[in-house]
Amino acid sequence: MGRQFCASASKGVTVETFPCFSPGAMDAVELARRLQEEATCSICLDYFIDPVMTACGHNFCRNCILMSWEKGKVKKGKKKKGCFPCPECREMNPQRNLRPNRLLIKVAEMARQHLGLQKRDLCQTHQEPLKLFCQDDQSPICVVCREAQEQRVHSVKPVDEAAREYKTKLEEDIKYLREEVTKTETLQAKGEETLTQWQEKVKERRERILEEFQKVVLFLVEEERRLLQVLKKEEEDTVGRLQDSKAFLDSQSSSLDLLLLQLEEHSQQGPLQMLQDVKDTLARRESLCVKYPEMALPVAIKTVCRVPGQIEVLKSFQEDVVPDPSSAYPYLLLYESRQRRYLSPPPEGSTPQSKDRFVAYPCAVGQKSFSSGRHYWEVGMNLTGDGLWALGVCRDNVSRKDRVPKSPENGFWVVQLSKGKKHLSLLPDSTPITLTEPPSHMGIFLDFQAGEVSFYSVNDGCHLHSFSQTAFPGPLLPFFCLGTPKSGQMVISTVTMWVKG
Structure with a gap:
């Protein structure tokens, strides 16, 4: 059979006599068949691989024509030296005169792709276009399949309509998966x-x-x-x-x-x-099952810092700390149990405004300041409300008239003790650590040379918190701050403090 492709002569047929490239002359199936024929090597009967053209104008795979000529060498008979017959027309051709056909490489690739799609677009049973979609079987079918006995009772839609519906479902699934x-x-x-x-x-x-x-x-x-x-x-x-x-x-x-x-x-x-x-x-x-394990940060570390016997060692540095009545907030009551008397009775009618007295908060400081050495004292607490208390040390020159955050930057090294969930505006914007479950008996240890203040629960010996810095800026005083009236009491040595209601 003679064939020719465009400008490349193929098997002796001219372009003018070849009708396969007239789109109106045949249907798509016939066009695909002709395209496959034109892209096929007549020796190996497969799509062209590295196609070359002989002098007589026919196309073959390079390896196929070379193998064909190689076999011809062993045959007897007179042959022109270096020339071999064309497998298609038997015309003698110089062996070295082979020209690559690059256009045919593209045609072969097009044929492969087109025929693969064409095969998928046709019903494998009837070789008819798949124009319908069976909703019961969830698969495309052709019109012949539709007329089959088992398909007549099935729900069928045109392919385009079914594709639109399922595309919408796919888009919903994509949206869900993205979320x-x-x-x-x-x-x-x-x-x-x-x-x-x-x-x-x-x-x-x-x-x-x-x-x-x-x-x-x-x-x-x-x-x-x-x-x-x-x-x-x-x-x-x-x-x-x-x-x-x-x-x-x-x-x-x-x-x-x-x-x-x-x-x-x-x-x-x-x-x-x-x-x-x-x-x-x-x-x-x-079938997708998406799970979300909990990744919450634990509220607190369970392992406590407890050194056996540490409280007993710290008590070797214990001081007899007593609040200074002259520094106490005007409505902060100090009762000395040994002498059974009030050290700082509430004012009657007027409020003392001495330079040493705290007037912004219910606070007081110790009578004795520390500028060296190690010192330890304990404070008992009977908390009855949702108030906020503070314990620790402060500089001897802190502001006693103004409301300032109780932070090291302002000269306070204290911890806050909160029994309830509410934080009073008493200490706004304060930065000290807040203990939500304060102990009933607190120990405070000051190592002045080391620049450290530590807090302990006396009952079980647990370390609660420490402040550390290079050095303290000057003498320090024990600091005590209560919450609101009826919110509880502090006991320092033999002195009990509470706020008058």
Whole structure:
């Protein structure tokens, strides 16, 4: 059979006599068949690979024509040296005179792609175009399939209409998956932040445990190791749970990203291609199970910093601290139990305004200041309301007339004790640490040379908080601050303080 493709002579037929490239002369199926024929090598009967043209104008794969001529060498008979017959027309051609046909390379590739699509667009049973979509079977069918006995009772729609409906469903699923990806990414970020914060808190607690043991060098090293091991176990358990949650979210994020990518690619295909596997595609979305593990930061570290016998050691530095009545807030009552008398009775009709008296808060300071050495004292608390108390030390020259935040920058090294959930405006914008479950008996230890103030629960010996700095700027005084009237009492040595109601 003779064939010719455009300007490249192929098997002896001219362009003018070849009708296959007239789109109106045949239907799409016939056009595809002719295109396949023109893109096929007559030797290997497959699509051209590296096509070349002989001198007589026929096209073959380069390897095919060379192998054909190689076989011809062993045959007997007279042949012109260096010339071999064309497998198509038998005309003698110089072996070296082969020209690459680049245009035919593109035609062969077009034929491969067109025929692959054409095959998918046709019913495999009847070779008819797939123009309908069976909603019962969830698959495209042709008009011949529609007339089959089992298909007559099925619900059928045109392909384009069904594609629009399912495209809408796919878009809804894509939107849902994008939202789930966003939620997962948010949880991932929270999980990483939680892990970082938790490890930072563990780091601070570890440092505090080490420092507390350094203060009391006479205590057993085994107890120090035991506490560190307990903290390490707590850290490992908590970090392990957080890391497991993070790993789960990472895996879930990857799965969601992959499914989202597949759905997006599927939704961008043509109607028929989109509907080929639409049932499996939608089933993957419906079977998706998205979970969100909790990633909340623990409220507090369970491992406490408790050095056995530390309170007893600190009591060797105990001072007889007594509040100074001349510094007390006018309505702050001080009752001395030994002498059974009020040290600072409330004013009757007028309020003393001496330079030493606190007038902004219900506060008082100790009679004795400290500018060196180590000192320890204890304060008992009987808290009855939702008030806010403060204990610690302050500079001897702090403002007693103005309301200022009780922070180291303003000369206060104190902890706040809050029994209730409300914070009084008594100490606005204050920065001291607040204990939501204050002990009934507080110990305060001042190491002036070390620049450190530490707070302890006397009942169980737990360390509560410490302030550390290079050096204190001057003499310090014990500081006491109560809440509102009827909110409780403080007991310092033999003196009981409360606010008059």
